[in-house]
Amino acid sequence: MDYKLAGRVAIVSGGSRGIGRAIAELLATEGARVVIASRTLSNLEETAAHIETFAPGRVHAVAADMTDPAGVEDVVAQTRAHFGPVEIAVSNVIGHVIDVSREGEGPGAGSFASLGSQDYRDEFRQLFVSSWALARACIPDMQAQGWGRIFNIGSHVAREPATHLPHVLPNVVRPAVAGMHRLLAARLAADGITVNNILTGSILTERNASYWQWLAGSRGQTVEQVTAEATAHIPLGRMGQPSEMAALVAFLSSEQASRITGQSLSVTGGTAAHV
Amino acid sequence: MDLEIAGRRAIVIGADDDPVVAACERLLSAEGAEVVAADDREATIVIVAGSRRPRSTLLEGTGVDDLYSAWDEAVDTITEYRATAERMTTGGWGRLVWIGSAQAKSVDAEQDELGAVVSLGMLGLHKVVTSELGPGGVTANAVLRGGDATDEDVAAAAVFLCSAGAGFLSGITMVVDGGAGSGVF
Numbered sequence: 001m002d003y004k005l006a007g008r009v010a011i012v013s014g015g016s017r018g019i020g021r022a023i024a025e026l027l028a029t030e031g032a033r034v035v036i037a038s039r040t041l042s043n044l045e046e047t048a049a050h051i052e053t054f055a056p057g058r059v060h061a062v063a064a065d066m067t068d069p070a071g072v073e074d075v076v077a078q079t080r081a082h083f084g085p086v087e088i089a090v091s092n093v094i095g096h097v098i099d100v101s102r103e104g105e106g107p108g109a110g111s112f113a114s115l116g117s118q119d120y121r122d123e124f125r126q127l128f129v130s131s132w133a134l135a136r137a138c139i140p141d142m143q144a145q146g147w148g149r150i151f152n153i154g155s156h157v158a159r160e161p162a163t164h165l166p167h168v169l170p171n172v173v174r175p176a177v178a179g180m181h182r183l184l185a186a187r188l189a190a191d192g193i194t195v196n197n198i199l200t201g202s203i204l205t206e207r208n209a210s211y212w213q214w215l216a217g218s219r220g221q222t223v224e225q226v227t228a229e230a231t232a233h234i235p236l237g238r239m240g241q242p243s244e245m246a247a248l249v250a251f252l253s254s255e256q257a258s259r260i261t262g263q264s265l266s267v268t269g270g271t272a273a274h275v
Numbered sequence: 276m277d278l279e280i281a282g283r284r285a286i287v288i289g290a291d292d293d294p295v296v297a298a299c300e301r302l303l304s305a306e307g308a309e310v311v312a313a314d315d316r317e318a319t320i321v322i323v324a325g326s327r328r329p330r331s332t333l334l335e336g337t338g339v340d341d342l343y344s345a346w347d348e349a350v351d352t353i354t355e356y357r358a359t360a361e362r363m364t365t366g367g368w369g370r371l372v373w374i375g376s377a378q379a380k381s382v383d384a385e386q387d388e389l390g391a392v393v394s395l396g397m398l399g400l401h402k403v404v405t406s407e408l409g410p411g412g413v414t415a416n417a418v419l420r421g422g423d424a425t426d427e428d429v430a431a432a433a434v435f436l437c438s439a440g441a442g443f444l445s446g447i448t449m450v451v452d453g454g455a456g457s458g459v460f
Contacts, residue, residue: 111407113360117354128342172400175395187333
């Protein structure tokens with residue numbers, strides 16, 4: 001199916017690895033011109049070089065802190081200068097909690113009893129402000145063209161918090177992000193802009209793989225045991241792939257999906273229990 | 276109907292000009308609960324009424340500082356919950372109630388976008404609190420006000436959630452909007 005994305009200009013934050021990278025790759029494959037942004041230039045350059053091999057001239061990398069509204073504005077300005085007005089914005093900033101590259105469970109891990117006020121403020125910046133700032137910075141371009149696609153990559157915990165894990169912070173902030181997107185969708189529909197929230201569940205990214213490894217170590221189990229336990233709860237019987245997140249983003253970016261907006265859609269292999 | 280909260284200490288927090296605060300206090304007192312100051316650490320009933328911001332918006336005129344300021348309402352409520360939680364779990368009984376905006380459930384309800392964001396954070400928190408403090412006999416629930424609900428309507432729902440009979444309700448959201456919201460679930 002021709003999604004009619006050829007020439008569209010997209011920004012993908014967190015675009016150098018995992019789900020963000022898969023989205024950038026697929027949008028570029030479909031003919032879009034994609035700016036990938038994240039903190040680490042070396043990761044961005046490696047991903048951009050890979051995309052260049054099959055989509056020459058359709059990728060550009062910008063290093064920035066996407067949780068800082070000023071950093072976001074800079075990326076949007078550079079995108080305009082390089083490719084033109086922004087038409088597709090994908091916010092893909094992860095919380096600290098499963099970032100085991102930092103320290104153990106991640107600085108955001110904790111319980112209701114253990115976490116303090118500043119933890120909730122930091123997570124709000126990480127998950128909410130990043131998504132809000134990217135949408136806000138791109139909306140004028142989209143309004144001017146009467147066409148736009150705004151996405152947040154979130155987690156299914158927005159609907160059903162993972163209360164068995166010490167992930168209080170995303171459990172609290174992610175529902176607020178989902179609400180923000182729903183409200184923006186209502187506001188922007190008349191401008192031809194759709195706003196959707198894509199919720200992950202058990203997607204096998206590099207970061208998730210290292211999280212499983214860390215969890216296995218902390219529990220004295222093997223990685224196979226931990227992942228088998230996690231997979232046992234998934235009706236489809238396997239983890240999802242980043243490309244399966246990207247597939248949904250690409251479809252919702254298409255002309256065919258122009259009447260789908262204000263949705264929170266879970267890519268979980270069927271684990272979602274809510275009706 | 277005896278709500279079986281006579282003698283319990285209760286805190287009601289909210290804006291000075293929000294009549295729902297006084298309405299809650301009146302109903303609690305009528306049931307024999309003792310309304311105490313916000314820093315009373317013996318309280319086992321805590322009701323927090325979020326600010327009402329008519330026509331608050333996520334876009335025009337709203338900067339990142341406005342977002343942080345709104346979010347701090349959730350942060351301050353969590354702090355208040357934490358400050359009283361230990362006493363509640365020690366005694367094996369506690370009630371936490373957040374009064375927020377119905378726009379958290381349905382964008383048709385009213386125009387308080389920042390209030391919706393704050394309330395959604397609180398709904399997520401309630402699921403966590405339910406899991407973590409539930410074994411200690413503590414419940415956490417929300418009342419979302421919208422439509423033409425009166426302060427008495429809202430307060431009645433909030434105080435019901437503090438009752439003994441509401442002891443098996445936790446992590447729920449009760450929308451008091453006179454049927455204005457259009458969502459089925």
